[in-house]
Amino acid sequence: MAKILVATEKPFAAVAVKGIREVVEGAGMELALLEKYTEKAQLLDAVKDADAVIIRSDKVDAEVLDAAKNLKIVVRAGAGYDNVDLDAATAHKVCVMNTPGQNSNAVAELVFGMLVYGVRNFYNGTSGTELKGKKLGILAYGNVGRNVARIAKGFGMEVYAYDAFCPASVIEADGVKAVASTADLFKACQIVSLHIPATAETKGSINFELMNSMPKGAIVVNTARKEVMDEAGLAKMLEERPDFKYLTDIMPAIHAELAEKYAGRYFSTPKKMGAQTAEANINAGIAAAKQIVDFLVNGNEKYRVNK
Numbered sequence: 001m002a003k004i005l006v007a008t009e010k011p012f013a014a015v016a017v018k019g020i021r022e023v024v025e026g027a028g029m030e031l032a033l034l035e036k037y038t039e040k041a042q043l044l045d046a047v048k049d050a051d052a053v054i055i056r057s058d059k060v061d062a063e064v065l066d067a068a069k070n071l072k073i074v075v076r077a078g079a080g081y082d083n084v085d086l087d088a089a090t091a092h093k094v095c096v097m098n099t100p101g102q103n104s105n106a107v108a109e110l111v112f113g114m115l116v117y118g119v120r121n122f123y124n125g126t127s128g129t130e131l132k133g134k135k136l137g138i139l140a141y142g143n144v145g146r147n148v149a150r151i152a153k154g155f156g157m158e159v160y161a162y163d164a165f166c167p168a169s170v171i172e173a174d175g176v177k178a179v180a181s182t183a184d185l186f187k188a189c190q191i192v193s194l195h196i197p198a199t200a201e202t203k204g205s206i207n208f209e210l211m212n213s214m215p216k217g218a219i220v221v222n223t224a225r226k227e228v229m230d231e232a233g234l235a236k237m238l239e240e241r242p243d244f245k246y247l248t249d250i251m252p253a254i255h256a257e258l259a260e261k262y263a264g265r266y267f268s269t270p271k272k273m274g275a276q277t278a279e280a281n282i283n284a285g286i287a288a289a290k291q292i293v294d295f296l297v298n299g300n301e302k303y304r305v306n307k
């Protein structure tokens with residue numbers, strides 16, 4: 001009987017696990033759970049006899065793949081798969097998939113939760129500003145970016161976007177203004193929301209020069225990946241631009257320093273929580289389980305992200 005392991009340091013909502021169990025057991029397979037683990041050794045032990053693994057931001061590297069002798073597929077229940085060593089997976093003949101779009105609304109809603117908090121001065125009782133009429137720049141127009149655009153229009157914002165891989169015509173078809181570059185987006189928009197993946201090209205790419213080109217009252221909201229920020233540039237921006245705010249659910253390495261020095265302009269949730277909703281967990285978790293069953297039973301490789 002094929003064994004499907006759910007290995008989640010940050011667990012899914014119980015209702016999502018129930019749904020995953022129904023899919024897995026309904027296909028005559030066995031479900032194993034490793035939730036809230038604290039040591040890599042626990043993961044190494046749990047993957048030993050797994051045929052398939054469902055993960056979130058959990059790291060799957062060559063050591064994990066070496067330990068998982070029966071492993072055929074890893075599904076990242078979510079969008080970004082920078083936590084999986086794709087080359088090592090390919091070398092181990094393990095298929096890697098993600099579940100695009102399944103948790104994107106949750107992330108987009110959190111963007112606005114943080115933005116309202118930001119423009120209302122962290123709810124300190126002083127007069128803030130509104131989002132209506134402000135220019136919002138969306139960096140990368142994928143599933144999350146599109147949901148951010150949809151919600152922003154409800155707030156009455158002027159929405160701009162740039163995506164290196166999405167044609168301007170697709171962006172404009174949504175009533176969003178397409179700009180020609182990341183630099184143009186930062187120059188035009190008082191508020192920029194990041195939705196780029198962490199890749200060799202994007203890591204450290206959001207730097208002081210870009211942020212400093214933003215209009216007065218600039219806000220950057222990052223629900224993408226902490227790695228895309230140039231943290232020294234972020235610290236410099238907070239120091240040199242007293243009008244600037246940074247809002248994130250992905251704590252930077254220099255969080256303690258920023259939280260102490262720039263309280264009132266810098267905010268991070270204690271844990272990454274963009275996709276922490278029951279709906280997102282159900283959507284992504286069940287999609288992952290279904291993709292695994294379809295792969296193991298029918299060989300369906302849709303959503304495969306490694307070669």
Ligand code: 3PG
Nearest residue numbers: 056057078079080103275
């Ligand atoms: C994603 O890439 O899907 C999001 O960043 C959510 O990540 P999480 O599952 O670790 O919350």
